[in-house]
Amino acid sequence: MPFDGALSRDPEHDHRALGAVRRALASVPFYAKQNLAGLVADDAPLDSALARLPLLTRDRIRPTLPKMWFPEGRDAKAELASGAVSVVEAGSADSRVRVLFDARWWRAQEQRALAIHPRAASALSGELGTFRDAVLWVPERGTGSCGSGDPGYEERLEGTRLHLNSRQDPTFWTEAVMTRMLDELSTHETTALLADPFYLDVLARHAAVLGRRLDVRGFVATTRARATRAHREALARVYRGTHIDVLGAREVGTLFVESDDGLMHHAPFSTHVELLRAKVETPGAEDVALVVVTTLERDVQPLVRYVLGDLVQVAPGNGRFTSVAPIASVEGSIDDAIVRPDGAIVTPGAIDRAVGPEVRAYQVVQSDPTTVELEVVGGSPSRVSEAIAPLLSGMTITARSSTAIGAEPNGKYRTSRRKLPLSLSAAFDACEGV
Numbered sequence: 156m157p158f159d160g161a162l163s164r165d166p167e168h169d170h171r172a173l174g175a176v177r178r179a180l181a182s183v184p185f186y187a188k189q190n191l192a193g194l195v196a197d198d199a200p201l202d203s204a205l206a207r208l209p210l211l212t213r214d215r216i217r218p219t220l221p222k223m224w225f226p227e228g229r230d231a232k233a234e235l236a237s238g239a240v241s242v243v244e245a246g247s248a249d250s251r252v253r254v255l256f257d258a259r260w261w262r263a264q265e266q267r268a269l270a271i272h273p274r275a276a277s278a279l280s281g282e283l284g285t286f287r288d289a290v291l292w293v294p295e296r297g298t299g300s301c302g303s304g305d306p307g308y309e310e311r312l313e314g315t316r317l318h319l320n321s322r323q324d325p326t327f328w329t330e331a332v333m334t335r336m337l338d339e340l341s342t343h344e345t346t347a348l349l350a351d352p353f354y355l356d357v358l359a360r361h362a363a364v365l366g367r368r369l370d371v372r373g374f375v376a377t378t379r380a381r382a383t384r385a386h387r388e389a390l391a392r393v394y395r396g397t398h399i400d401v402l403g404a405r406e407v408g409t410l411f412v413e414s415d416d417g418l419m420h421h422a423p424f425s426t427h428v429e430l431l432r433a434k435v436e437t438p439g440a441e442d443v444a445l446v447v448v449t450t451l452e453r454d455v456q457p458l459v460r461y462v463l464g465d466l467v468q469v470a471p472g473n474g475r476f477t478s479v480a481p482i483a484s485v486e487g488s489i490d491d492a493i494v495r496p497d498g499a500i501v502t503p504g505a506i507d508r509a510v511g512p513e514v515r516a517y518q519v520v521q522s523d524p525t526t527v528e529l530e531v532v533g534g535s536p537s538r539v540s541e542a543i544a545p546l547l548s549g550m551t552i553t554a555r556s557s558t559a560i561g562a563e564p565n566g567k568y569r570t571s572r573r574k575l576p577l578s579l580s581a582a583f584d585a586c587e588g589v
Contacts, residue, residue, distance in 0.1 A: 161280075162270050165423040168477040169201040172427040172451055176204065179457040182226040185219060186459065201478075205429065210447065210579075210589050211461045213252040224255055224456035240455050244565065245406040250464065250490055251565070254406040255456040261408065264452065268409035268422035269347075269376065271476070274397040275412075278346045278373030287344050289317040289371075291336070291358065292351035292379050293566035305332060308339060317343045323566040325357040326559060333361040337369070346373040349401075352382035353568040355390060362393040369394040376401050376412075381487045381503060383570060384512040402485050404463055406456075407448045411467075411482055418470050421479035425452050428479045429460070430469050431583045435498045438546045439505025440486055442469040445583045462579070462589070464489050466502050489579075491571045493521050496549045500582060503571045509542045516560045519543070519571040525550055530557040 165171075173195070180192040194207045221242065222231040234240045243256040270276040279286055295318065311318040319336045322328060336358055340348065348355075348371045355377065362369060369375065375394055377386070378401035390398060400419060403409035407426055411419035421428055430444035437443040446465045450458045466486040474480055486492075487503030494500055506519060515533030522528070529552055531539050536554035544552060562568050579586040 161276055162267070162423065162476060164476050168423060168427070171424075172449060173199065173201050173204055175427075175451040175457065176208075176449060176459055178226075179459055180208075183224060183457060184227075185223040201427070205427075205449065205460060206585065208460050210586060211459060212589060213246055213250050213462075213464075216254070217252050221255060226454060229455070234455070243405055245404060246464070252406075256405060257453075257455060260452065261405070264408045264422075264425045265403075267424065268403075268412050269399070269401070271412040271420050271422060272374070272397070272399050272414050274374050274415075275347065275376070275399060283346055283373050284344065285315065286346050286373075287315045287317070288347040288349060289319050289340060289343055289345045290349045291319045291354045292349075293323055294318060294321050305335075308342070317345070320354065324562050325354055326562070328357060330361065333358055334365070337362055337365070337367055341370040345371050347371065348375045350375065350377055351379045351567075352377040352386040352390075353380055353562075356386045359386075359389040359393050363389070367393065371396060373397070374399055378403060380567065381485050381507075381570075383507045384510070385515055388512040400485065402446075402465065402467070402482075404465075407450055407458060407461065407463060408452075410446070410448065410463075411485075414475065418472075418481040418483060419467075419485070420475045420481045421477050423476040426450050427477070429585075430467065430480060430482075431585050432469075433500060433583055435500055435582050437500050437502060437505070438548075439508060440468055440502050442483075443467070443486060443500070443502060444469050445489065445579070445586070466492065466500075466504075468504070487571070488569075489577065490573060491569055492577075493519060493527060493547065493550075493571060493573055494524070494575065494577055495547060496524050498581070499548075500577075501546045503569075505546055506543055506571055509546055510539055511542065514539055517570060518560045521571075521573045521575060524575065527552055529554040530560060531555070532557050532560060 177195055180186045195204045225231040241256050242253050244251050245254050246252050266279055270279055306321050374397040376399045400413040402411040409422050411421055413419045427449045429447040431447055433443040443466055446463045448461045448463050466489055467482040468484045470481045470483040484504055491503045492500050513534055514531055518530045520528045527550055536556055540552045540554040579589040
């Protein structure tokens with residue numbers, strides 16, 4: 156689906172968001188049984204209307220049935236059976252939840268949001284030739300082993316989108332398979348590469364060994380995880396084009412996209428985002444906020460004040476396309492943040508900036524309030540320990556070398572993990588009772 160126009164500011168954003176909230180509360184059984192519709196007046200300011208509604212966490216969604224999320228008059232059984240709507244898993248390994256997913260909606264909103272960056276907008280509009288993208292992340296189309304069982308090009312083709320990999324764990328990619336991926340970027344005449352940065356890092360390092368570059372004509376977008384400094388340096392060695400950061404999630408769509416000013420701007424039309432500021436110290440990061448999302452275009456399972464769980468650094472200034480402020484960086488998941496004994500929150504982004512680009516991979520794990528374990532791949536454990544120690548005041552760091560950092564069961568990689576609970580109400584504004 157080609158993009159046929161440039162994005163502009165949505166002057167009706169707040170009004171449309173309020174209308175979407177009122178429709179969801181009135182027509183979706185999950186909300187209707189809570190009698191929330193009366194809390195939102197027709198002419199209420201958006202911020203004050205949302206503040207009267209409860210936050211929606213994954214814990215509240217997890218025990219619900221699909222039919223509770225279809226608006227009145229929709230046949231949940233028929234739509235699920237036909238495949239028009241499917242059930243997918245979302246969230247981190249520690250907080251997985253099953254949500255309803257409309258693939259057609261996803262592709263439309265994804266391409267529209269990417270047009271926030273001028274280079275992506277030109278590619279999507281056909282200025283660089285027919286828009287043909289490739290994706291590199293947890294495989295969604297075709298399965299197979301790396302080798303003779305690897306599905307062929309045609310089997311991994313979905314319209315003009317190519318699914319580069321069919322094996323979830325890059326640890327098992329062979330040199331032949333990675334070389335095939337590099338070749339297919341050229342064969343496919345790839346305009347855009349959308350990739351999980353952990354997966355892309357493996358391919359980029361293989362390309363560097365071969366002395367090759369990524370043949371992507373328009374842009375590379377990293378999404379589905381936070382790119383580390385090491386990932387960025389590895390990519391820069393084999394790709395000199397436009398690199399765009401994207402924040403999104405399967406349950407809500409694309410939220411923020413980096414533009415040519417270096418900031419990530421909120422994508423219009425699909426969501427409204429609240430940025431709930433941290434009430435505690437956040438060493439190594441400034442103006443940290445928790446991302447809370449209200450969807451505007453999801454007819455099935457509209458989410459009102461959904462706690463996505465991602466942390467960001469809020470940038471000064473006004474949003475380019477909506478009333479939502481831009482962000483300076485994605486800081487990672489709240490599930491991956493380290494909590495110091497004094498209550499301070501150390502984000503994955505803060506840890507990564509302290510570690511620097513010299514270390515290929517690492518993971519910080521917190522199992523109790525006062526200690527963390529550090530694994531380092533391709534670097535000095537003592538140096539990394541010294542680098543992050545100022546952030547982890549009052550904590551003991553046990554560091555060791557490792558040959559690799561394993562993927563989670565869902566195929567995701569994490570640079571840090573916390574095994575302790577965190578009270579959102581104690582750590583962030585407007586999270587009372589959560």
